[in-house]
Amino acid sequence: MLTTETINKTNQTNQMNLPELLLQMSNGTFVTQTIYVAAKLGIADLLKDGAKSSDELAKLTDVDAQSLYRLLRALSSHGIFAEGENRQFQLTPLGECLQTDIPGSMRDFAIILGEPWFWQVCGSLLHSVKTGKNAFENVFGMEPFAYLAQHPERAQILSEAINAFTSSIIPALLASYDLSAIGKIVDVSGGQGTFIAEILKANPTMKGILFDQPPVAQGARRYIEAQGVAERCEIMGGNFCEFVPSGGDAYILKQILHTCNDESALTILKNCHQVMNENSKLIIFEAVIPPANKRSLSKWFDLHMLLMGEGQERTETEYQELLAAAGFMVNKVIFTQAPIDVIEAVKI
Incomplete structure (x- = not known):
């Protein structure tokens, strides 16, 4: 209508x-x-x-x-x-x-979006629309992670672009959601540590755990030390599809679920659910797709996910249904001034 x-x-x-x-x-x-x-x-x-x-x-x-x-x-x-x-x-x-x-630099992202290898994938959008499968594998014959492992210089640019984007949105995210009452926070797939470092710097009494694949976690250790929060931040290596660390008052999933299909996302959520206590909170930072006809970067991010893998951006209703299947109830959804929004959920 x-x-x-x-x-x-x-x-x-x-x-x-x-x-x-x-x-x-x-x-x-x-x-x-x-x-x-x-x-x-x-x-x-x-x-x-x-x-x-x-x-x-x-x-x-x-x-x-x-x-x-x-x-x-x-x-x-x-x-x-x-x-x-x-x-x-x-x-x-x-x-x-x-x-x-500089804060808010988009140079690395502008380079990624114009690089010939990315451009080739974008040129195969019709393949994804016709088949429902990602264009990346159709173009290069392998999944993005395998391709980037073979091209470390391109992986480095992508990593820098993601870190720059994260840095640009952190102020808006921290202003939108109050984390000050949390004693210990777990950043699941925390990457280099950009987000959790800023959270810990903004909350001097908080402790944290950065959890990611062992090679990534090792690289994050150097960054966390450089940011002066190493004494309050434990670094743990592991696979979130197998387990996540216990003991957190809050668990962060920042731009993780949008890279996954529903089955994989459900596995990660259930692993979080298993180690959370009754008072723990799950805090998801993702681009929530707004109602039909409303302009939003999330709708274009969603096409990136279609091109690059099995992931997708989701609507508020889709997140509610996904979280309910993992045993969570959505407390609130906060639409921020950044392209990323906040979903707070608790165990049912």
Whole structure:
């Protein structure tokens, strides 16, 4: 059933030049590639101290000056850079997000989304829609984890992109959900430790356990020590499909369930349920898909999951059903200012 909001939006769209609008949307592939090239060349870093001409930037990046100008001109029409007189370009607030090593940096993600190997997978979306199977295996003949193990340099870029994304959303997540009453928190598949380190720094009396595959956990140890929280954070290696550590007052699953089909997700949830006490909380950080017709990055994240593996983003109802099957009840769902939301659940 069409809502009043949907009808109003449709009427507004009808006032536009619809063929032109659709052409602009279809041209999004070029937008992705132009952002990728600018990120790969490090243009934002070169402009952080002030405007430069496209000729100067071309010399610094060893590319063709006229071609670079055409690229920067196109990006300026999207507000990523701003073109002034004599082909001078400067950063905009949006373009600043392409800088390296700043809070909220999206440079690594922009590179991932434009890399040829990822681009090949995106070009096989039709295969996934037709078959319901991930396009990655169809293109490369193996699952993403096996492929990345054979290409460590690409795995490193992906890891850095995920860490940068995590860092960018942590403030919004911590502002949305109060963790201060928790004595001991377990970060299941905590990766490098970016999230749990920030949680522990924000809560000086809290203790934590970072749990992940042994090689990942070993790498996290160095990061946790560098963040000054090693005395309060135990590092444990293991497979969450087999077990999770006991003794936590709260268990975190951050962007884990969306990589899994329902069967695998249920296994992880049941393992959490088995070690949790009656007062423990399960805190899930995922992009919850909103109702039909509402714009949301979660709907596009979901297509990434379709392309890359067996995972999916889920609606609030789907999470409730999945958690109920594992013996949990959803207490509340908090929609945050970040692209990731919070689901709090307890044992039934």
